[in-house]
Amino acid sequence: MEPSDVKISRKKPIFPVSPALQKYLKKYQRESKLPIGYDDLLIFDESYPIMDKYGKDSLWRGPIYSADRIEELYNGLKVIYANLKASGNLRIVQHKYIDKIEYCTFGNTHPFRIRIVNRLNDVYDYFYVKKADASRIYGLELEEILSPNQVNYLVDRETLIEEHIAGIPGDVFAKNYLHNPEYNPTRIAKEFVKFNERCLVMLLGDMRAYNFVVQITPDFDDIQFRIRAIDFDQQFYEGNIKVYLPQFFKENYAYVKMGMDQLTDKTYLQYQQEEKSSLLHRVRSERHRLTDLRDVSNTEVLTTEENISRLKKEMGEYFEDDQYLECNSMTDIIELNIKNIIRQVKL
Template sequence: MIEITKRKNFIPVTDELISYLDQFGRCHALPTTYAELRSFSDSYPHFDKDGNATHWSSVMYPREIQQEIYPKLTSIYSLLRTGDLHAVPHLYVERVDYCEFGNSRPFRIRVVNQYNDNYDHFYVKTADASRVYGLELEHLLSPNRINYLMHRGGTLVEEHIAGIPGDVFMRDYLHRPDLNRVRLAKEFVKFSERCFIRLLGDMRSYNYVVDMTPDFEEVQYRVRAIDFDQQSYEGRKNLYLPQFFKENNLVVQLCSACLNFPTMKQYQEEERSLISRRYLSERQRITALLRCMKGNPVEPFEKVIQLRAELGQYHNTHLFDSCKSMGDIVEKNLEILLGRHLE
């Protein structure tokens, strides 16, 4: 079992990455920023519907600041969802929450439709290059599309990813008799493979969600990452394999009980084939993204040395020896694991 004991260093977004985001419609001038949201005057703990404490606090602003910021937040929500910056009149901000726990120290904005009380959330964070790379790779290589916006001043806006947090799922759903254990185990193997192929780390149980979709006979499951701060940052190979985190022990035990080794290999090959198809359809964009990653080698170089050595040993190859950045390592890992599918 492994642990992450230190916060990762903040990696600034480069001009080259900004140009990439602008080219693909991610860069926008937003009416308010992360720094302005930090001007709250008070906060109080936020509890879930069962009265349990969370890592979030609801924040309060002086009246004049709130009257200025809240309409800007509904405008940002409109831009995120419809591409139009004009605020929808019947939407309003009900609550702004703040979390000190995560690397990005995010704000969570709750937007409500006053006609039917339906609500949605989005997040405002400090932009970090690792996270942007992670969001883009998720959008391009995973079965999920990610909706987010980048402000040139260093603010990142992300949509809410719906699902049951992994730790909550293990606590409240894993023991249920109607759980399709084999289907869940299959999805966790495929999720782990997706993380390792593109080197997304720190997938502890509270950094992903389980999306449950009723099918005509059974429930389908999909595991989705919701935290991308640890995209190709750490030097230890096992940090990119979710099964090595103690927080995932219960679902790892489930996989061991339900799937034999040949079946796990089959699911891994299936996932590599699917990722290869996405890679081929987005090759030009992925190449441009990797060029940005390789041109911004600001991650601690000792981590690059460690990861290239561990991956070289794992794959039994010297192809990683010449890698000088995490971007080089991600590119080489994609080539090795997807190799025969890309021919």
């Protein structure tokens, strides 16, 4: 389980939303007609750097819009928030106002982060406006179907709206919270094992510590933890199997070391099996939706032939299973992952 310096493509292309995927999104109520889109937010005069609380550049910028566009943008963003949170019921934004629009210059999708505030009590929330990327949307759908987490997002042509996923960023948690004496280290290690297993099955890549959050839930006799992905840019694109195993990223070494310190081989395998059983339950309950998603994604080009060829070979070696060599797409690999889980859990 030793981490290594995993190399991934920094220039993954953005794949457009196809008519077939758009039809799928409409069927499962992910499509929404929005009053403004991603490109509308790109039209700003200038921007200024936003510093974090330590005075360092956060890599987010504050765009400055012309005065004659501000009201239209703010009203449109409130309608988007109502669509995201309440199926378009505008009563939920009656007492809310747009407090901040921030633009990220880092990463593939260059998202806008919107802060909306309730003027009655100053409670605020965030949501994101991004350029729609088909592979990212497939990642969000697989997260909804195969993980224990629910994701809330909407798509309108070239625009993707995502709900903010609350939690402590994984790198911050590792630095400031991981060794809190009130936290049971075995529970954290167990959750990382399960997260690692899900990422490989779903082919969700680049889960470095800053691309996931840790959610903490006090229970009646202990504290529970859950690791949640917050970045789906690297969904089944890369050909290197290590990209889909969080244990191999050096940024996650603190979690890996905790696992090695706290878990035996027997308990490690036990937690893997628990996650496989949970995955099987989700597959059975969402089998029709999963089939629809498979049928759509198998018609699209979302990576390169070289990446597919490399990954199916590495998956075959990792699992000692030559069936992977017969896969023709990333979707085929995920489907074989699921079939193998079904066979293993039934044994």
